[in-house]
Amino acid sequence: MTILFQQLSNALALGGVYALVALGLTLVYGVMRVPNFAHGGLYMLGAYFAYAALNSLGVGYVPALILAAVAVAGLAALLERLVFYPLRNAPHVHAMIAAIGVLFFFEAVVQLIWGADFKQIAEPVPGILNLGGVVITWQRLIVIAASVLVMLGLNFFLKRTLTGATIEAMSQNREGARLVGINVNRVGMLTFAISGALAAVAAALIAPIVSVAPSMGEVMNLKVFAIIILGGMGSVPGAIVGAFLLAFAEVFGGFYINLDFADVIGFAALVIVLAIRPQGLFRRGT
Amino acid sequence: MTRSGFKPGPLVWVAVFALAALLPLLQPGGFVLDVAINVMIWSMVAYGLNVMLGYTGQLPLAHAGFFGIGAYTVGILTLKQGWNFWLAWPAAIVICALGGLLLGLVAFRTKGDAFSIFTLGVGVIIALVINKWDSLTGGNDGLNGVPPASSLFGIDFSRSANFYYVALAALALTVLIVARTRQSVFGRSLVAIRGGEDLARSAGIDVYSHKLRALMLSTAIAGLAGGVYAAYVGFLGSAVAGPTTTFTVLLYLLVGGVGTLAGPLLGTGIVYVALQFLKGLQDYQYIVFGPLLVLLVLFAPQGLAGLWDRAQARRVQARAERAVDHA
Numbered sequence: 001m002t003i004l005f006q007q008l009s010n011a012l013a014l015g016g017v018y019a020l021v022a023l024g025l026t027l028v029y030g031v032m033r034v035p036n037f038a039h040g041g042l043y044m045l046g047a048y049f050a051y052a053a054l055n056s057l058g059v060g061y062v063p064a065l066i067l068a069a070v071a072v073a074g075l076a077a078l079l080e081r082l083v084f085y086p087l088r089n090a091p092h093v094h095a096m097i098a099a100i101g102v103l104f105f106f107e108a109v110v111q112l113i114w115g116a117d118f119k120q121i122a123e124p125v126p127g128i129l130n131l132g133g134v135v136i137t138w139q140r141l142i143v144i145a146a147s148v149l150v151m152l153g154l155n156f157f158l159k160r161t162l163t164g165a166t167i168e169a170m171s172q173n174r175e176g177a178r179l180v181g182i183n184v185n186r187v188g189m190l191t192f193a194i195s196g197a198l199a200a201v202a203a204a205l206i207a208p209i210v211s212v213a214p215s216m217g218e219v220m221n222l223k224v225f226a227i228i229i230l231g232g233m234g235s236v237p238g239a240i241v242g243a244f245l246l247a248f249a250e251v252f253g254g255f256y257i258n259l260d261f262a263d264v265i266g267f268a269a270l271v272i273v274l275a276i277r278p279q280g281l282f283r284r285g286t
Numbered sequence: 287m288t289r290s291g292f293k294p295g296p297l298v299w300v301a302v303f304a305l306a307a308l309l310p311l312l313q314p315g316g317f318v319l320d321v322a323i324n325v326m327i328w329s330m331v332a333y334g335l336n337v338m339l340g341y342t343g344q345l346p347l348a349h350a351g352f353f354g355i356g357a358y359t360v361g362i363l364t365l366k367q368g369w370n371f372w373l374a375w376p377a378a379i380v381i382c383a384l385g386g387l388l389l390g391l392v393a394f395r396t397k398g399d400a401f402s403i404f405t406l407g408v409g410v411i412i413a414l415v416i417n418k419w420d421s422l423t424g425g426n427d428g429l430n431g432v433p434p435a436s437s438l439f440g441i442d443f444s445r446s447a448n449f450y451y452v453a454l455a456a457l458a459l460t461v462l463i464v465a466r467t468r469q470s471v472f473g474r475s476l477v478a479i480r481g482g483e484d485l486a487r488s489a490g491i492d493v494y495s496h497k498l499r500a501l502m503l504s505t506a507i508a509g510l511a512g513g514v515y516a517a518y519v520g521f522l523g524s525a526v527a528g529p530t531t532t533f534t535v536l537l538y539l540l541v542g543g544v545g546t547l548a549g550p551l552l553g554t555g556i557v558y559v560a561l562q563f564l565k566g567l568q569d570y571q572y573i574v575f576g577p578l579l580v581l582l583v584l585f586a587p588q589g590l591a592g593l594w595d596r597a598q599a600r601r602v603q604a605r606a607e608r609a610v611d612h613a
Contacts, residue, residue, distance in 0.1 A: 029399075035402070035403060083580055083584070086584055087583065087584065090587065093345050093402075096399070097536060097540060097579060097583050098579065098583045100533050100536070100579065101572075101579025101580045102576060102580060104572035105572055105573060105580075106576075108570050108573040109573060111570065112570055112573065222406065222407060222410050222529075225403045225406070226403075226407055229400055229404060229407075233399065263410075263414055264411055264414050264418070267408075267411045267414075270404075271392065271408065274392065274396060274404060275395070278400075280400075
């Protein structure tokens, strides 16, 4: 029973991180209709920026997380201007291929600067919490709490503020949004910046648990794409549900079936769901 | 928009292959031959991808997986089961075609971006399974010592100068099949699907079965190339089946020109040879290739063959204008 709860906390922490990364991706897809394959690269950069801020600037964990989020947000907005905006009317395949180029470019640059070997970020609050035999590291609790907090904040932003509403409006109907006077270009940039910030926050949160490596972006990329297909591309609730589904499938599948095949189980779940519901679980009517 | 591309006639192709056939006579081994064989192997994969991306307008991202399945099928059958290469190779192609059929049955329920991402997921699964299934594939250590192609009609194919002709014949066959397919009613139906699925359907084309058959052809070609690779290189690691390989082949195709007959060979040749000069960069080659990929889709999405095409069109136009002036 304690093992079950322990696995549950692992799955919740993992699901929270997946959700943050997937939310950015699904927002960008909703607004720009671009599958941003560079998203995993932004996530990976977030982890390295946090690492650099901690070790080179010597700031604390929280400032490092914020610095990483701001830096990656700026970079994502720049990416939108330089790559995705010029390609907005080109076939989707083009934007996808360009994003792949960006992803590999990020990976190569990071490898050049920091090397290919794993980097460690120290846990800001070391130690564990013992809840009646269930042992949870503080970092996992921080990850769960912080990701829930960020998701609530994002929900408030999208539903309750005017700027957030423009993002919603654009993902519902691009032309309609333009007609009522929404600056489509600005919203596109903003959405990219938010998605970058979310990815960086997620990366900085999970970095003390897993290690930081240039290839971490590629793996995460595939997973979050699986998640947003699972949830229905462009759907916000779909991304969150999909993230936790994948995390549970991986953690419990890895535990009860075979740890080696944990990653395969996640993708196998995706294949099965899509075979039954090709439009994903939460696809809105278009 | 014409996407016909740089279109050398059949005679040019025959001349290219005839010239290529002379290479081992000048250089019966070593570096040049090695590069040439590799270019032929990878351009075959690019041709396979081109059938889907260039003609059918769908981007599958599992091709390295099928290349891996083809290579590992040949590797396992020859190394562990003691099969003859000439039996294992067709078996690999059939398995890849069947794999393509299975993939298509599920994947074509999705469209566009979702299709690409879905197939990417399948590609990752294939690479992961190859990496983890130790007892069959050797897992992380890979398959070492895949025997070279066995002798046939008294020709010793373990010599790379002789094996070169196997690769050349496979490439020629690929080009021939792809060219014939493109010109057939089936190929034109595929192009109609690229133009618009609903329109194609209203013209009486069974879109689903056409896409399925195109994918089977495409993965079978990847398997064909994988078989050559296994027998040539002699060592198989699971990394070759991973998404990075797919993206590299995509780069070859993009440089050469998507949807053209010359593009895959042209692009693979140029990029692969350029890579040999960038060997020092190794892991960092994407510092050059990444931005290159972006610049290509931004400014020259038709690739080299497309640039040629545009220059040709301009020349024709200029001639027409001159003719008007004279009149």
